[in-house]
Amino acid sequence: KNEVEQSPQNLTAQEGEFITINCSYSVGISALHWLQQHPGGGIVSLFMLSSGKKKHGRLIATINIQEKHSSLHITASHPRDSAVYICAEAPGAQKLVFGQGTRLTINP
């Protein structure tokens, strides 16, 4: 059974702090996805990666295929980064299997 585990489940930090959210998965995958769910509920894709590292603005996603582990980092965090961050694995059948999400709150 595909399982995706995220940690922590909840994270509160002060503006400016460096944020790390972790994701572990159980089976071989074709890609690992990171998504952001805004407080209003909408879900948008942030990254899709199958190796190495990707960067977009202050967000960085890394993956270690051998260890079946991925991290999402946010540098210089800002209150507008407050959201639920979700990782999902794509085991190869055009369907995503989702983690339970990490609720991030950045206080000013």
Next chain:
Amino acid sequence: NAGVTQTPKFQVLKTGQSMTLQCAQDMNHNSMYWYRQDPGMGLRLIYYSASEGTTDKGEVPNGYNVSRLNKREFSLRLESAAPSQTSVYFCASSEAQPFRGYTFGSGTRLTVV
């Protein structure tokens, strides 16, 4: 610029009532999906449609039916709503190949009382 459109955004049903959640995409995607999201749990797949004319069960299909009306539209029907179906429902679509992830609708918050 519509992407994936879901209707309605909110709905309250009484136990035993039926309703259909509508989903339409304008990105010419082949694959469409219905997920439910419950507190403390990840998004769980209810049904999906890999292409027009095909549908398959996901992880939690009981109590639901779907129709892939055409390439654009994929509807989810609750025949006899139960309180356990209180949830937020998301429709999504994707290209089949290459698979680059989903485009999500804005969600439907359903409460069954």
